[in-house]
Amino acid sequence: MHQVRLLPHDITFTADGQQTVLEAALNSGIAFPNRCQVGACAMCMCRKQTGEISYQLEPMLTEKEQAEGWIFACQAVAESDLVLELD
Structure with a gap:
């Protein structure tokens, strides 16, 4: 189990490594922006401040977006505890 902290609202929830960060947030009753849940709409894009993640399928992010x-x-x-920032 990993702790995920959402800024700027300072909301914390757990993710078990078997579900996506979005699924973990929604299962915890957190209103996380989303629409398609398959990586096409970009509604759930957020900025990782700290921690490690993995993807089953690499999303369509530019090198600049990944670097940011x-x-x-x-x-x-989640592969570790995370701090994420929602814009």
Whole structure:
């Protein structure tokens, strides 16, 4: 189990490594922005401040977006505790 902290609201929830960050947030009753849940709409994009994630399928992110820490929460699985920032 990993702790995920959402800024700027300072909301914390747990993710078990078997579900995506988005699924973990929604299962915890957190209103996380999303629409398609398959990485096409970009509604769930957030910036990873700290921690490690993995993807089953790499999302369509530019090199610049990846360097800036952007992730698709609907595709990302927590591999450690995370701090994420919603814009």
